Amino acid sequence: MVNRVVLFVMDSVGIGALPDAEAFGDVGVNTLGNIALATGGLDLPNLQGLGLGNIDGIKGVTAVDAPKGAYGRSDEVSNGKDTTTGHWELAGLHVTEPFNTYPEGFPEEIISAFEEKVGRKVLGNKPASGTVILDELGEEHMKTGYPIVYTSADSVFQIAVHEEIIPLEELYKMCEIAREIMTGDHAVARVIARPFVGNVGAFTRTPNRRDYSLDPFGETLLDIAKTAGLDVIAVGKIEDIYNGHGVTEAIHTKDNMAGIDATIDYLKKNNRGIIFTNLVDFDAKYGHRRDAVGYKKALEDMDQRIPEILNAMGPKDVIIFTADHGNDPTYKGTDHTREYIPIVVYGDAIKGNVNLGTRKSFADIAATISDLLEIDNTGKGESFKNMIIKD
């Protein structure tokens, strides 16, 4: 009997190119493997003890003799390599129609509608790295008060403003306006507030980022669990990714360590259902910034805290460590990479040393969680509960 599942997403921690990676512009990508190569190796004793290094085809971490958990990797059915797509598939949806992207910037009619509604002109309107575009346009923004609008290879409409030039409330209002415009034919996966502070040449982004997602197009694992009367606790940006759907309680955390703290706090509380955590620093602070050394340290810092997480678990708790896409910091550009995700499952009720092989869809995780909690499933994905549960 399983009472609670912790679904722990290490954002962007991919483990090697998917068979179709080339169609996404990704050749030879391997977030974990290439970080290990570039930095002289990864020290992840706790994840390795659970079986991370035993996963088929994994590079950069070593296998142990008798891993304490079940382990595997998964292919992605959905047509995309962004956070929304990855998380929706993890929760049991297949995103076969990719979200709109804007490699040439947003069309004139979109920009003019936005400018008219917010009462300001905009700067930028092109794909860019969020830190590079501040260096380029931050000063002009401070002089004119025009928000910086930019996108990336992801399906995103991002608005960057200096917190002392445009108050946060106004930025959030702008995002709501953009969210209304970017629907229908221009359904973008996310509108994102990207506030920053500081002086010219030394701008830094603040934790007041906010994501405005589309509603999931179908019922997810979260909705099903909530309807069944279970707790669905969202830690980090999970609440945003599902636009609040199926979430019963949420906490937004400022960094990976705070996300781990919150997960442990919730594990110590009396709840039943799903604790769904996203640790985004791997992606936002190191993957997109192509900082392999920083990424390595973030991974090792997380690994050091795994014993604390496991100690907070009770006999009816199960934890699943996984990811949503890759973001190889050694690869060209600054975008995500199309990769396998790792799956490591651990708990008193779970058999150790079980190889789950290569799963066909991230949705297998949703199906397995449904099965473990004895609730309905979304109809996508195949449960591997029978392989992992102790008799």
Ligand SMILES: O=P(O)(O)O[C@H]1O[C@H](CO)[C@@H](O)[C@H]1O
């Ligand atoms: O370069 P920054 O602004 O961090 O952008 C990254 O963060 C956004 C959301 O994931 C995507 O656009 C991605 O490219």
Ligand SMILES: [Mn+2]
């Ligand atoms: Mn992500």
Ligand SMILES: [Mn+2]
């Ligand atoms: Mn990202």
